[in-house]
Amino acid sequence: xxxxxxxxxxxxxxxxxxxxxxxxxxxxxxxxxxxxxxxxxxxxxxxxxxxxxxxxxxxxxxxxxxxxxxxxxxxxxxxxxxxxxxxxxxxxxxxxxxxxxxxxxxxxxxxxxxxxxxxxxxxxxxxxxxxxxxxxxxxxxxxxxxxxxxxxxxxxxxxxxxxxxxxxxxxxxxxxxxxxxxxxxxxxxxxxxxxxxxxxxxxxxxxxxxxxxxxxxxxxxxxxxxxxxxxxxxxxxxxxxxxxxxxxxxxxxxxxxxxxxxxxxxxxxxxxxxxxxxxxxxxxxxxxxxxxxxxxxxxxxxxxxxxxxxxxxxxxxxxxxxxxxxxxxxxxxxxxxxxxxxxxxxxxxxxx
Amino acid sequence: xxxxxxxxxxxxxxxxxxxxxxxxxxxxxxxxxxxxxxxxxxxxxxxxxxxxxxxxxxxxxxxxxxxxxxxxxxxxxxxxxxxxxxxxxxxxxxxxxxxxxxxxxxxxxxxxxxxxxxxxxxxxxxxxxxxxxxxxxxxxxxxxxxxxxxxxxxxxxxxxxxxxxxxxxxxxxxxxxxxxxxxxxxxxx
Numbered sequence: 001x002x003x004x005x006x007x008x009x010x011x012x013x014x015x016x017x018x019x020x021x022x023x024x025x026x027x028x029x030x031x032x033x034x035x036x037x038x039x040x041x042x043x044x045x046x047x048x049x050x051x052x053x054x055x056x057x058x059x060x061x062x063x064x065x066x067x068x069x070x071x072x073x074x075x076x077x078x079x080x081x082x083x084x085x086x087x088x089x090x091x092x093x094x095x096x097x098x099x100x101x102x103x104x105x106x107x108x109x110x111x112x113x114x115x116x117x118x119x120x121x122x123x124x125x126x127x128x129x130x131x132x133x134x135x136x137x138x139x140x141x142x143x144x145x146x147x148x149x150x151x152x153x154x155x156x157x158x159x160x161x162x163x164x165x166x167x168x169x170x171x172x173x174x175x176x177x178x179x180x181x182x183x184x185x186x187x188x189x190x191x192x193x194x195x196x197x198x199x200x201x202x203x204x205x206x207x208x209x210x211x212x213x214x215x216x217x218x219x220x221x222x223x224x225x226x227x228x229x230x231x232x233x234x235x236x237x238x239x240x241x242x243x244x245x246x247x248x249x250x251x252x253x254x255x256x257x258x259x260x261x262x263x264x265x266x267x268x269x270x271x272x273x274x275x276x277x278x279x280x281x282x283x284x285x286x287x288x289x290x291x292x293x294x295x296x297x298x299x300x301x302x303x304x305x306x307x308x309x310x311x312x313x314x315x316x317x318x319x320x321x322x323x324x325x326x327x328x329x330x331x332x333x334x335x336x337x338x339x340x341x342x343x344x345x346x347x348x349x350x351x352x
Numbered sequence: 353x354x355x356x357x358x359x360x361x362x363x364x365x366x367x368x369x370x371x372x373x374x375x376x377x378x379x380x381x382x383x384x385x386x387x388x389x390x391x392x393x394x395x396x397x398x399x400x401x402x403x404x405x406x407x408x409x410x411x412x413x414x415x416x417x418x419x420x421x422x423x424x425x426x427x428x429x430x431x432x433x434x435x436x437x438x439x440x441x442x443x444x445x446x447x448x449x450x451x452x453x454x455x456x457x458x459x460x461x462x463x464x465x466x467x468x469x470x471x472x473x474x475x476x477x478x479x480x481x482x483x484x485x486x487x488x489x490x491x492x493x494x495x496x497x498x499x500x501x502x503x504x505x506x507x508x509x510x511x512x513x514x515x516x517x518x519x520x521x522x523x524x525x526x527x528x529x530x531x532x533x534x535x536x537x538x539x540x541x
Contacts, residue, residue, distance in 0.1 A: 015517035023510045030502060034384035043388045129475065131467050147390050302482055303465060308395055312472045316395060324390040326398075333464065334491055337484035 042151055044327035048335070050154035052106050060343025061108040063332040065119050065135075068102030069191075069241045070298030073252070073289040075124045081284030084212045084259060085204035087313030088126040090284055097287060098123045100300035101191040101244060104137070108343075111237035116182065118240075120196040120218060120255075121305035122287065130311035133303075135325070136196035136218060142271035143178040147324040174272040186226035189235070190243045192253050193222040200307065201268035201319040204259075213262035213317055215275065218287060221254035222247075245292050253289040258282070269318040297345050304333040360526050362422045368415045369527055375408050376450065380502050402461075403470045405454040412450035428521040439511070442504055449501045453494065455479075460490035 028037075035041045051063045058066045074094045081090030089095055099122040103115035121135040144150050149172055156168035169175055188194055196218040204212045236242060247253060261280045267273040295301050308316060308326040316322045336343070361369070379401065386397035427436055461468050462478040463486040469475045480486055516524035522532030 012518055015513075018517060019510055019513040022513060023506050026509065027506055030381060030384065033381045033388075035388035041388065042390050044390055044394075045388075047390060302484055306466070309467060315472075316392070318392075320392055323392040323395045327387075327390045327394045330387075334488075337464070338488040338491075340484040340488075 044331040047328045048331045058108045060339040065102040066108040068100045070293040070300035071099050071289045072291045073097045077285040085313040086207045087311040088128045095124050095126050112240035132311050133305050133309040135305045136198045141274050142199045143175045145174050145270045145272045187229045189225050189227045193220050193224040199271045200321050201317045203315050203317045213268045214259050216259045218255035248292045255287040257284050409454035425526045456490050456494045463487040
C-alpha cells in the first residue's frame with residue numbers, strides 16, 4: 001500500500017477515539033430518547049402493563065374494557081354542530097357508524113353482572129374520507145387529574161397492600177366525585193339506557209377559524225331501568241349483550257350527541273373537573289344503533305378506538321389524556337392483534 | 353451514467369444526502385421517542401413521523417434517479433476489498449431501508465385501519481386490507497428494521513469519519529465538500 005500521508009497530523013489512536021466518542025454519543029442520545037436509560041419514564045407499555053398482573057393479561061383482547069359487543073348504525077347530524085366545527089360530520093346528513101358497547105374490566109370473560117362502568121366507542125366516517133373515533137364512559141368525570149395519577153391509581157388498585165388505595169385517595173382528593181358515584185349511582189341493567197360521557201376536552205374549529213373547547217356526551221332516548229344490585233347478581237353473565245340484542249331486534253336505539261362548550265377559564269386540562277351545568281350545550285345529532293354483532297367476528301374487533309383519530313375541524317386540547325390514551329391504546333392494539341390466535345374468530349356469535 | 357469520472361458527488365447529490373441524513377436521523381429519534389412517551393408530545397411526534405416518512409420515501413426515489421443519472425465517484429483504488437464490499441453492500445441496504453421503512457409503516461397503519469394522516473385533513477389511501485397478522489408482521493418488521501437502520505447509520509458515520517480522520521483518502525470530502533487532503537501517490541515501481 002502506498003503511504004497516504006507524508007506525516008499524520010495526529011496519532012491514529014486519537015482519531016479512533018474521536019470516532020468512538022461521536023458514534024457513542026449519537027448512540028447514547030438514541031438510547032436516551034427511546035427511554036432505555038430512564039426506567040422511571042412513564043411509557044405506554046408501563047401503563048398497559050399496569051392493567052393486568054403478569055401472566056393474567058387478556059390475550060387477544062383489549063387490555064381494558066376487555067368485554068364488549070359490536071354494533072353498526074348511523075350518526076344523523078342535524079347541522080347545529082356546524083356553528084362550532086367545520087368538520088364534515090356536523091353538516092346535516094347521515095354518516096355510517098361502527099361502534100362497540102363495553103364495560104370496564106380486564107377480563108373478557110367477566111360476568112355482565114360486574115359491569116359498573118359501561119362504555120360506548122364509536123367511529124364515524126364521512127364521505128370526505130375522514131373519520132372521528134371516540135370512546136366514552138358512564139362516569140360523570142374522570143377519576144384523576146393527571147396521567148401519572150392514573151398510572152398510580154392502576155398500581156394502587158392492583159396492589160395487595162390494603163393501605164395502597166387509602167394512601168392513593170389521600171394523595172388524590174380529586175377522585176372523590178367518582179368514589180361517590182361508585183357508591184351511590186344506580187346500577188342499570190342495560191347498555192341502552194346509559195348516558196356516555198366523552199370526559200376529555202377537545203377543540204372544535206369553526207369555519208371562521210375560531211376554536212371552541214368542548215366536551216361531548218351521548219344522551220339515551222331509552223328510559224332508565226334502574227335495578228337493585230342484588231337483583232342484577234342473579235342475571236346471566238351475558239345479560240347485557242342479550243338485552244342489547246333483544247332491544248335492537250325489536251327496533252333501533254337512539255342517543256342524542258350533546259356538546260358542551262367551555263367558558264374561558266373552565267378546566268379543559270383536567271377531566272376530573274366537571275364544567276358548570278349552565279354552560280352552553282348544543283345537540284348536534286342522533287346516534288342510531290341498528291345492528292349488533294358478537295365481537296369475535298364483529299367489525300369493531302380490529303378497530304382501535306383511539307380518541308385522537310379526529311377529522312379536520314376537531315383537534316386535541318390541553319387535556320393530556322387523549323395523547324396518553326392514544327399511546328396506550330396503540331400498545332394494547334399491537335399486543336392483542338399479535339395474540340389474535342388466543343381469541344379465535346370462529347366462535348358462533350350471538351348475532352341476532 | 354456519465355462518462356466523466358468525478359472525485360465528488362454532484363451538488364444535487366450532496367444536498368440530497370445531507371437533507372436526507374437530517375430527515376432520517378430525526379425520523380429514527382422521533383420513532384423511538386414517540387412510542388416511549390404518554391405525554392402530549394406523543395401526538396406531535398406521531399404527526400411529524402408520518403409526513404416525514406413519506407417525504408423520505410419520495411426523496412429516496414429522487415435520489416436513486418439522480419444517482420442513476422450522475423453515478424458516484426469511484427472508491428479509492430487502494431481500499432481493501434472487505435471495506436469496498438462493506439461500502440457497496442451497506443449503501444444498497446441503506447437505500448432499501450429508505451424505501452422499505454415508509455412503505456412498511458404505511459402498510460402497517462393500513463392493516464390496522466388507522467387513517468394515514470399527513471396533514472390536517474389530508475390523508476393517504478389504505479394500501480393493505482385490515483389484517484391482524486399483517487399488522488403484527490409489519491409492526492415487528494418496522495421496529496426491527498428501524499434498529500438495523502440506526503445501527504447501519506452508526507456504521508456509516510464511523511466509516512465516514514474513518515475515511516476523514518484516519519485514511520484521509522478523499523471519500524469523506526466527496527460528500528462533505530472541502531479539499532481532500534493532498535495524497536502522495538507512491539511512484540510506480
